[in-house]
Amino acid sequence: MPEFDVVDLPETDHVDVGDTAPDFTRPLVNAEYWEDVSLSELTDDGPVLLVFYTMDGAFPATYMWNEIRDRSWGEKLTVVGLSISSAYEHKTLIEERGMEYSLFSDPQNGVAADYGVENDLDGMAGVSEARPAVFLLDGDRTVEYAWVASEWPDFPDYDEVEAAIDDLV
Amino acid sequence: MSDEPAITLYRLQACPYCERVVRKLHEYDLDYRSRFVEPMHSQRNVVKRISGKRTAPAIVDENTGLTMSESANIVEYLEKTYGEAATDGGVDVGDDREDADNGGAA
Ligand SMILES: N[C@@H](CCC(=O)N[C@@H](CS)C(=O)NCC(=O)O)C(=O)O
Numbered sequence: 001m002p003e004f005d006v007v008d009l010p011e012t013d014h015v016d017v018g019d020t021a022p023d024f025t026r027p028l029v030n031a032e033y034w035e036d037v038s039l040s041e042l043t044d045d046g047p048v049l050l051v052f053y054t055m056d057g058a059f060p061a062t063y064m065w066n067e068i069r070d071r072s073w074g075e076k077l078t079v080v081g082l083s084i085s086s087a088y089e090h091k092t093l094i095e096e097r098g099m100e101y102s103l104f105s106d107p108q109n110g111v112a113a114d115y116g117v118e119n120d121l122d123g124m125a126g127v128s129e130a131r132p133a134v135f136l137l138d139g140d141r142t143v144e145y146a147w148v149a150s151e152w153p154d155f156p157d158y159d160e161v162e163a164a165i166d167d168l169v
Numbered sequence: 170m171s172d173e174p175a176i177t178l179y180r181l182q183a184c185p186y187c188e189r190v191v192r193k194l195h196e197y198d199l200d201y202r203s204r205f206v207e208p209m210h211s212q213r214n215v216v217k218r219i220s221g222k223r224t225a226p227a228i229v230d231e232n233t234g235l236t237m238s239e240s241a242n243i244v245e246y247l248e249k250t251y252g253e254a255a256t257d258g259g260v261d262v263g264d265d266r267e268d269a270d271n272g273g274a275a
Contacts, residue, residue, distance in 0.1 A: 032215040033179070033204040091207060 007152040009131060014116030014148045021050070021141045022114040026104040028080070029090035034105065040141060047077040047144075047168055048137045049161070052117055052130035056085035056093045060132060060153050067158055069099040076169045084109050084129045106130075117148055132156065136164050144168050175231040176201040179216050181208050186240035187226040193244050197251040 015021055021039065028037035042048045051068065054060045061083065073079050082104040085093070090103040104111070112118045112130035119131035134156045136145035145164035147156045178194070178201050180187035194201050206216055206225060220227040220238040227238040233250065237243050249255060 027205070033206045035202055035204045087205065088207065 006154075009119065009150055009152050009154075012116045012118075012131075012148065014133070014146070015114075015135065015143060016146050017143050019143050021135055021137050021143055022111075023141065024106075024111045024114065026082070026106050026111065027087050028102050028104050029087045029094065030102045031091070031094050034087045034090070037104075039137075042078050042080060043137055043139050043141050045078065046139055047165075049073060049077055049079045049165065050135045050137060051079065051081045052112060052115070052133040052135075053081055053083050054132065054153075055083050055129050056089040060155065061093065062097070064132065064155065065093065065097045065099060065101075068101070069097055071158065071162060073162070073165060074100050076165055080104060082106055082111060082130060084112075084127075119149075119152070134161055136161070136168060138168060174200040174202045177204060177229045178202070179204050179206060179219070179225055179227040179229075181206060181225045184208075184225055186224075189240050190226045190228065190243050190247070193247045197247060199247075199251060 023038055023040045025036050025038040027034040039048070039050070051064065053064050065081070068079060079101045080103065081101060083090075084107050085103075085105060086107060087105045090105055094101070094103065106112070109118060109128045109130065112128075115130075115133065115135070117131050117133045118128050120128045131152075132149040132154055134145070134147045135143055138144055144167075145161065147161065149155075176194070176199055178187070178190060180191070180203055182205060204215075216225060216227050216238075217223050219229060220236055222238045224238055226240055226243060227236070228243050228246075229236045230250075235246070237246060
């Protein structure tokens with residue numbers, strides 16, 4: 001534990017358990033290409049873990065994706081990420097992390113706004129990204145589990161997420 | 170899925186050869202899906218795998234079962250298959266075309 005208080009993020013009225021997660025369409029990037037895909041196309045195939053994270057290259061992005069990769073959640077359900085980074089940066093992250101997961105690119109941060117998880121960055125004028133957040137969705141996009149960062153930085157409780165996944169699938 | 174476009178275009182952002190094909194697709198009101206790849210030969214495995222060549226654009230048309238690269242050939246193919254000449258009794262292109270034939274009602 002650090003010897004100082006970490007920064008609290010403001011209260012937010014975010015999408016929560018029991019809500020229907022807002023649908024959206026954005027370029028979805030895999031190791032080879034990207035194309036427009038909607039969230040509902042993914043949930044049509046079964047449960048989805050939607051992971052909002054900081055822009056690619058920030059240390060939380062590396063930590064989160066290493067952990068999620070190592071836990072192999074992709075064997076149980078569809079795991080997708082979303083950040084404001086461009087498709088080109090996503091391709092680099094996927095390659096560097098050596099991971100199977102695809103990443104939505106949302107440079108204008110509209111999806112995070114819809115979910116109530118925006119984070120206006122101090123010291124980066126005009127830049128808003130998603131605060132770290134995890135939403136576990138069933139096939140109807142009903143939120144079964146939600147975690148949204150309340151501090152900066154903040155990380156999901158991976159064991160808790162995993163337990164929620166195991167409950168659902 | 171039935172509402173998936175039959176045509177897939179593998180393209181690079183801002184590639185003039187690709188835009189040339191896009192113009193044709195728009196001209197004939199064809200429904201298509203874009204898959205963007207990165208502008209570096211070595212990483213364009215998907216294009217190589219589907220078309221046998223590494224250049225973009227490349228097109229896959231499930232209406233006719235054709236995969237093709239080289240923008241000039243693609244444009245010529247689209248003209249022959251979906252252009253004026255093809256409209257009266259030419260190739261059967263399935264129900265993928267959003268033109269006057271199905272009234273734009275869908
Ligand atoms: N003769 C080809 C040329 C296409 C072409 O050169 N495309 C470029 C992108 S604009 C490309 O794929 N170049 C290979 C490369 O730069 O790696 C055509 O008309 O389709």
